[in-house]
Amino acid sequence: MAKKLQMCGTETEMREVAARICRNYLHGAWKSVDPTELEFRRISGGLSNFLYYVALPEDPSKLCTFTKRESSPETELETVASKLVKKSMARSNSFSIEEPKKVLLRIYGQVHGERAMDAIVTESVIFTLLSERRLGPKLHGVFSGGRIEEYIPARPLLTRELAEPALSMKIAEKMAAIHSMDIPLSKEPNWLWKTMWKWLKICKDERLNTIGKNEEEQRIIKQLKSIDFNKEIDWLKKFLATVESPVVFCHNDMQEGNILMLEDSANADDEMTTIFQAYDVEHHKSSKENYHLDEISSDSISSHISDSGEPKLFLIDFEYCAYNHRGFDIANHFQEWAYDYTNDAHPFYHECQDDCPTLEQKEIFIKEYLKHYSSNVSEEPQEPSIDDVNHLLNEVEAFALASHLFWTLWSIVNASKSQIPFGYWEYALSRFETYQRLKIEVIKKDNCGLPQKRKICEVDI
Incomplete structure (x- = not known):
């Protein structure tokens, strides 16, 4: 999955991928907004991670109906981390039912071997638990190629x-x-x-x-x-x-x-x-x-x-x-x-x-x-x-x-x-x-x- 996501080289292609992932894992306006209306930019990236800022448009009129395309690999593949995170999120009262207006999309880069995947699973679980205790950003979603994190206006x-x-x-x-x-x-x-x-x-x-x-x-x-x-x-x-x-x-x-x-x-x-x-x-x-x-x-x-x-x-x-x-x-x-x-x-x-x-x-x-x-x-x-x-x-x-x-x-x-x-x-x-x-x-x-x-x-x- 990570390899497939990395192949999206242009901003337009990656915008489409980001919109699809957010549509699958977030609710409310994220389900209907057109990808072209999203505020989207790459923040950083190297060999390990690619990080993108994704935000809903401020103009409510741009939150138009968007026809959902066929299911994507992100929804078909559910990792161990995804299951653990979903259970944890269901128990936690730290996640607001209000939709996030801005998120950070993390796409994993090079991942080699079972140990590397184990590390990703472990980090996702830790991320979730620290999030519940308000020691770190919230976790909005986990998929096989990355995760959706809370955007925090901080430095x-x-x-x-x-x-x-x-x-x-x-x-x-x-x-x-x-x-x-x-x-x-x-x-x-x-x-x-x-x-x-x-x-x-x-x-x-x-x-x-x-x-x-x-x-x-x-x-x-x-x-x-x-x-x-x-x-x-x-x-x-x-x-x-x-x-x-x-x-x-x-x-x-x-x-x-x-x-x-x-x-x-x-x-x-x-x-x-x-x-x-x-x-x-x-x-x-x-x-x-x-x-x-x-x-x-x-x-x-x-x-x-x-x-x-x-x-x-x-x-x-x-x-x-x-x-x-x-x-x-x-x-x-x-x-x-x-x-x-x-x-x-x-x-x-x-x-x-x-x-x-x-x-x-x-x-x-x-x-x-x-x-x-x-x-x-x-x-x-x-x-x-x-x-x-x-x-x-x-x-x-x-x-x-x-x-x-x-x-x-x-x-x-x-x-x-x-x-x-x-x-x-x-x-x-x-x-x-x-x-x-x-x-x-x-x-x-x-x-x-x-x-x-x-x-x-x-x-x-």
Whole structure:
């Protein structure tokens, strides 16, 4: 199905496809509007996803009767995800019976093998459950080649906004909400290690045998090739096994591009193209290199505050969601403070480790997180103690290593296959060098932790 949909090359052809899909899965005026009257444009796209904005015409007279054509493959093929989503939608009261006026149509790109399809099914289920809890966009429909999502007039946060106290505390609240969810997935925290081992095999079999495009790339590849990643993963797994960190349902990629802040509706449509490039999961770290957000300052936050005085945030991109140790999710978020992906020139990102949160900023975030997590899972919530905060600070310090090694391997995997302009090789080396530095700091620190942890730490720096 995805292949068939991708073959629609012209805008007219894709408009017809979009109209047919919306007609099959939405109700009301979507059933009768002529495709030529729809507001339609492509927002973003790469090898993984194609994203389109589709809206009903504002003029009611254009909602004319449209003769429905023969059934299409989208209606004939119903995936496991479709069935699960329909059952979930029937139970949920978060889906309004009022027809949506604007939607986002996601068409899956290259999908290879059962594992890839399993990932799509899993993401669709997660998307639906988070939608029910109002943590992400609504899901209006799922078909074998993609899905229909809620259009949210919002923009992704800027890297520098992560340090804004009001936003940081709200992000902590959102993270606590996700961590307190019970999702019908394996509760074993194996995702991190399985993913890294899978990526390492690709790195060793293919990526690190690549010839660099220039001398700098060749130098970096040679340097990365000399690293014993097997040894690093083994060491890290043993080290983290000594860290007591609860296993919860994690987002695993809470970077600024995956956190949307609701915009004023009057200005939302003008910024739509910029906003929803963040939805393309393939872009991930480099999704923001095409943004033009220089005119948006931190002062603009004040215009996106709810009546309760809090920022209105939504989370997106659930590709990496899985059960994992909470320390990883929080540590990974803190590390993203240092990386700004809006650089227009190679390597298409800025790195400033000095922008990582201070101890005080970490403590504020963690206190807010623990407070909301406790209220979510307990009938008698308690204020976090100093010991609770310090324990989580130690978790974060340890799992920061995992964050850097994880994205090192991710970047190497994408270095050759991705067509997105991004300095993957430079990014991989940068993340690994930070991993090495933090590893040495953790090992040398006087209060490293338990004796057995100290013993593991002292092996093979």
